[in-house]
Amino acid sequence: MKSMKSLTVILSALVLxxxxxxxxxxxxxxxxxxxxxxxxxKCCVEAKKDGKVCEKCNPK
Ligand SMILES: [Zn+2]
Ligand SMILES: [Zn+2]
Numbered sequence: 001m002k003s004m005k006s007l008t009v010i011l012s013a014l015v016l017x018x019x020x021x022x023x024x025x026x027x028x029x030x031x032x033x034x035x036x037x038x039x040x041x042k043c044c045v046e047a048k049k050d051g052k053v054c055e056k057c058n059p060k
Pocket of ligand 2: 042045055
C-alpha cells in the first residue's frame with residue numbers, strides 16, 4: 001500500500017504543477033476574455049473602471 005500512496009502523491013503533484021503553469025500562461029482576465037466575459041476579480045473590475053488593466057493579475 002506504500003507504493004500506492006506515493007503514486008497518488010506524485011500524480012497530485014503533477015496535476016498541481018500543470019495547473020500552476022496554466023495559470024501563469026494565462027491571466028484571470030485572459031481566461032474571462034476567452035469565454036467572452038469580463039473578469040470578475042474585484043481588483044480587475046476596479047482597474048477596468050479606470051480604463052486600465054489590473055497590473056496585479058497581468059504583470060508585464
Ligand atoms: Zn482578472
Ligand atoms: Zn486583478
